[in-house]
Amino acid sequence: MDLKSATEKMEKLDIMEIGSDLLGGMFKKTGRAYKRLCPFHEERHASFYIYPDTQTYVCYGCGRQGKILGLIKMVFNGDGIDILEYLRNRGCDLGRDEGILESLILEEENSGYLPRSI
């Protein structure tokens, strides 16, 4: 599979749907975002936000931020095989090529827009 078709497949996924699926549905709508307790650090007040309009997430507590693949990568501790399997189960079949996944992640990281720099 080439990077272009892989990117097109990825574009059908929604960060809010993936976020709810991976982290549970404890999100509360606030303005243009949805927030919940951060799954990546311990806290009492919700500072983990998903912005569906920009398809980004940010935690104002621990500073983690990124886009959809960044979030999936965090949840699966960067395990490419697990990520590919998860994506396949969500209807986004990228085959078993971890190289294409790496390229997608790189592309995402270099794509610029994030909700806020910390």
Ligand SMILES: [Zn+2]
């Ligand atoms: Zn956090």
